[in-house]
Amino acid sequence: MRSERKRTKKRKWLKITFITLSVILLLVVGYLFMLYKSLTNTVANMHEPVRDGQISEKRDQEINFKNKDPFSILLLGVDQRAGDKGRSDTIIVMTVNPKKQSIEMVSIPRDTRTEIIGRGFEDKINHAYAFGGVEMSINTIENFLDIPIDYFVQVNMEGFKEIVDAVGGVTVDNDLEFSYDGHSFPKGKITLNGEEALAYSRMRKADPRGDFGRQIRQRQIIEGVIKEGASLETLVNYGTIFEALSDNVKTNLTFDQMVAVQANYRAAAKSINQHQVNGSGKRINGIYYYIVPEEEKLTIQNLLKDHLELK
Incomplete structure (x- = not known):
């Protein structure tokens, strides 16, 4: 029993x-x-095709992710405020090559003087977005670098504070003590909320490096968001994160393409090489421009073409 x-x-x-x-x-x-x-659902809301889905004229055939074909992606940080279409104050072109296990990242100064494709005259490169949105920006940057721009990711910097808050803030290593827009930023590692991160990424005039310094801070914020967003702690807040992304990020990458990139291109992240386009400031008709010499432009073009394995 x-x-x-x-x-x-x-x-x-x-x-x-x-x-x-x-x-x-x-x-x-x-x-x-x-x-x-x-x-x-978030990726579907973020999706924004360009060129009616057609590939670049500088491409002979479509990218094959299974074959791990190298590809390029344009990152646009758009400072878009109420009542203003905005300009692309952050312009970064990345080429991704998993076979070489590397990423080449080129930051283009927003004041760079170049031909605006579709307008027929030279102006600041960031004005292409104000004139014709993402598509004119892509066409102009393709012409400037003489490479295909395969994909783009556009981030609304005004709404970026929502993304920062959604992931619980970001930690950056600040190399310049300054104050801006009512916030103080000491040197060293600092943790920022959304409002602070937006001010941190916008300051330019008090930085002796000018726009270059601002680009560094914007990249820090973006890297911080990626790091925080990938942590397990943020999964419980996924609804807020996805909503913030949906409202503030646009891309022509589809969900399936994102999955394919994650599966086949992780090796490329082993080495990330950052490059700055060198030039000098000049006033033309009273307007400040950043002038890039032809030899410098050719050097950058050849670097990216080689990395994309273009003939």
Whole structure:
């Protein structure tokens, strides 16, 4: 009898354990399903095709992610305020080559004087966005660098504070003590909320490096968001994060393409090389421009063409 009671009690606990594990499994599966559904919906809202989905004229054929073809991506940080279409104050071109296990990252100063494709005259490169949005920016930067721009990611810097707050703030290593827009930023590692991060990334005039210094700070904020967004702690706040991304990020990458890049191009992140376009300031008709010599432009063009394995 005692042995039978023990077996009955054991079966009871096994049943309870099985039911408990089943409930936990269902909750996990349900959570992951909601996460996946929210992610796919967010990417769908972020998706913005350009050129009617056609590839660049500087490409002979489409990128094959399974073959790990090198590709380029344009990062645009747009300072878009109420009542203003905005300008692309941050312009970064990245070429990604998983076979060489490297990424080349070129920051283009916003005041760079170049031909605005579609307008027929020379102006500051960041004005291309104000004149014709993402598509004119892509066409102008393609002409400037003489390479195909395959994909783009546009971030609204005004709304970027929502993304920073959604991931719980970001930590950066500040190399210049300054104050801006009512906020003080001491040297060293500092943690910023959304409002502080926006002010930190906007300051330019008090930095002896000018726009170059601002570009460094903007890259720090973007890297901080990526780092925080990838941590497990932020998963519980995925709804807020996805909403912030949906409202402030646009890209022509599809969900499937993002998955393919994640699966096939991780090796490229082993080496990230950053480059600055060298030139000098000059006033033309009273307006300040950044003039890039032809030999410097050719050097950057050849670097990127080689990395993209273009003939």
